[in-house]
Amino acid sequence: xxxxxxxxxxxxxxxxxxxxxxxxxxxxxxxxxxxxxxxxxxxxxxxxxxxxxxxxxxxxxxxxxxxxxxxxxxxxxxxxxxxxxxxxxxxxxxxxxxxxxxxxxxxxxxxxxxxxxxxxxxxxxxxxxxxxxxxxxxxxxxxxxxxxxxxxxxxxxxxxxxxxxxxxxxxxxxxxxxxxxxxxxxxxxxxxxxxxxxxxxxxxxxxxxxxxxxxxxxxxxxxxxxxxxxxxxxxxxxxxx
Amino acid sequence: xxxxxxxxxxxxxxxxxxxxxxxxxxxxxxxxxxxxxxxxxxxxxxxxxxxxxxxxxxxxxxxxxxxxxxxxxxxxxxxxxxxxxx
Numbered sequence: 663x664x665x666x667x668x669x670x671x672x673x674x675x676x677x678x679x680x681x682x683x684x685x686x687x688x689x690x691x692x693x694x695x696x697x698x699x700x701x702x703x704x705x706x707x708x709x710x711x712x713x714x715x716x717x718x719x720x721x722x723x724x725x726x727x728x729x730x731x732x733x734x735x736x737x738x739x740x741x742x743x744x745x746x747x748x749x750x751x752x753x754x755x756x757x758x759x760x761x762x763x764x765x766x767x768x769x770x771x772x773x774x775x776x777x778x779x780x781x782x783x784x785x786x787x788x789x790x791x792x793x794x795x796x797x798x799x800x801x802x803x804x805x806x807x808x809x810x811x812x813x814x815x816x817x818x819x820x821x822x823x824x825x826x827x828x829x830x831x832x833x834x835x836x837x838x839x840x841x842x843x844x845x846x847x848x849x850x851x852x853x854x855x856x857x858x859x860x861x862x863x864x865x866x867x868x869x870x871x872x873x874x875x876x877x878x879x880x881x882x883x884x885x886x887x888x889x890x891x892x893x894x895x896x897x898x899x900x901x902x903x
Numbered sequence: 904x905x906x907x908x909x910x911x912x913x914x915x916x917x918x919x920x921x922x923x924x925x926x927x928x929x930x931x932x933x934x935x936x937x938x939x940x941x942x943x944x945x946x947x948x949x950x951x952x953x954x955x956x957x958x959x960x961x962x963x964x965x966x967x968x969x970x971x972x973x974x975x976x977x978x979x980x981x982x983x984x985x986x987x988x989x
Contacts, residue, residue: 721970721971722973725970725973729970757975758973763975764975765973765975765976767918767919767976768921768922769921770919770921771921772921772922772925810919812918812919812976813975814917814975846919846921
């Protein structure tokens with residue numbers, strides 16, 4: 663799986679993503695791309711927009727990164743059907759770019775939330791989630807001040823109707839309750855996918871949860887889903903990852 | 904000509920404004936209970952080199968549409984345009 667991780671000034675989860683995808687998941691072809699590069703290269707399978715505080719979150723989170731030179735090619739890649747995952751700040755960049763609908767604003771409680779959360783898998787029929795079972799609850803950390811997902815009510819209705827909500831904050835047993843919502847997101851939304859199914863954004867950090875020694879290895883399921891998808895696409899055989 | 908263009912961005916009414924809400928509570932606890940609501944936006948000054956005031960206005964509007972305001976959650980207004988020395 664030819665994977666490229668975009669590095670913006672202020673990205674701070676780029677190395678976590680590299681470590682998880684390259685070293686833990688043994689996906690050899692994984693490289694960084696500096697935001698000033700104008701191209702992500704040819705035949706790329708996956709682009710990761712990592713977490714962090716690109717451009718210091720100035721103006722609005724993700725607003726300046728969206729105009730980094732490399733983003734023109736990332737947007738072209740996504741519009742051509744290329745697979746893009748945005749994690750935390752990467753999700754904010756995807757919303758600012760218009761690749762995903764809606765916006766992420768300041769947490770309802772005005773506090774930076776850094777904690778483990780439970781996510782219920784709402785749509786496992788995607789290239790990002792095919793290793794998960796429907797309704798499966800996974801334990802992944804969050805670390806953000808601006809993670810309240812919202813959009814116009816008709817956009818939310820459309821997301822729900824199209825099963826574009828991929829993850830929701832839930833209790834350990836999978837109940838979608840207010841107490842499990844760390845930031846006030848509408849309908850406990852933690853991650854969404856675009857209508858075409860090739861761009862996903864999520865506030866929680868799967869790349870920080872790929873080894874049991876770190877508290878959870880559930881994040882691997884997202885990267886293994888992608889690896890299975892691309893292996894299958896290339897060999898016609900479903901790989902066991 | 905050089906102009907200073909002042910732009911205000913505001914969150915749309917339907918968008919939660921937790922900062923405004925917290926500030927409202929603080930004003931209330933200071934005894935300023937006549938303040939019924941607080942919404943917090945941004946105030947931006949652009950220094951613009953343009954042939955005319957109208958041109959400066961249109962550059963400010965384009966800047967706002969493309970970057971300064973996110974139309975999903977914010978509106979913007981050009982509040983004032985002043986000629987400046989440089």
